[in-house]
Amino acid sequence: MTSVLATKQKAWMVFFIGTADGLLMKLAVDRNFKPTCPEILYRESEKRKVFPKIHLDQVDQNHVYLQLKNKIERVPVSRCSTHRNVRACLSAQDPLCVWCVSEDSCTFEDYCTDSEWLSIPDEAQQEMISHRVVKVSSGMVKVLIQTHLTVQQKVQSNFTCEFSSNSSQICRQQGLSAQFPQCTCILIDTLLTDGNQLLLTDQSNVIT
CATH class of the missing domain: 2.60.40 (Immunoglobulin-like)
Structure with a gap:
């Protein structure tokens, strides 16, 4: 582990972890400090280490910037859109994703135009x-x-x-x-x- 960025989403803490072999990982922890499964958000092809500073995009907060040896990568904080239905979206246990009712899609809360959404609770749950x-x-x-x-x-x-x-x-x-x-x-x-x-x-x- 070479770098860590911590952000808060409602009652959840979300950690972005850079590694010496070029990985960016995400780990969400609920209010009782129970973690969800870690997820790999980015993998550097030449396995160059992630430098100590990871920055959250201050415009939309849906991306992070990480620095490698000779480049800066802008990486989405979640892959919400890969979940094609409400069950898959919520079963992923990702506090950064919501199911947007009007759009019938899994997305970021601020992308849900009419603000009608469902998301996971404050505590990690095995079942909805x-x-x-x-x-x-x-x-x-x-x-x-x-x-x-x-x-x-x-x-x-x-x-x-x-x-x-x-x-x-x-x-x-x-x-x-x-x-x-x-x-x-x-x-x-x-x-x-x-x-x-x-x-x-x-x-x-x-x-x-």
């Missing part, structure tokens, strides 16, 4: 969605679905849930609610089975 089943005092069974995402305010207001099975509705009419980031379903007469499906939707995206 988790669930648990509890028995309430009346003897009925309640299913609680939690989504682990950070979303822009307008996307929160469009948050809905749909519980369905192969044959009929499975939630009691008064037992279904959705308020970001949680959905609740009180089952009519059966637990969820493998044939059932959960849909979390906003106006233009579906996460299954």
Whole structure:
């Protein structure tokens, strides 16, 4: 390791690390100091070392500049656009990328023109969605679905849930609610089975 640049993105710290053999690596660490998998952003063909200073682009902050023996490279801080759908975008665990609803693409937050976006939460999560089943005092069974995402305010207001099975509705009419980031379903007469499906939707995206 020959150089380090640290930046902050919401509750995350993002480290850019230059090496003696010409690599630029990125490592994101959540608020509990849990790291994501490191990523190689740049590889120098002749393996020349990265000089001690790495600079963040002060205009858009979406690029860094690193100096090698006889050149300066401008490198994007992330490859958001390589993720082709919302699941791939958020599963990458990159705090610098958001899923832009109107553009239907993975990009930087300031590139999302209408500011409707979804991104990963403040803590590293293995899954975007988790669930648990509890028995309430009346003897009925309640299913609680939690989504682990950070979303822009307008996307929160469009948050809905749909519980369905192969044959009929499975939630009691008064037992279904959705308020970001949680959905609740009180089952009519059966637990969820493998044939059932959960849909979390906003106006233009579906996460299954």
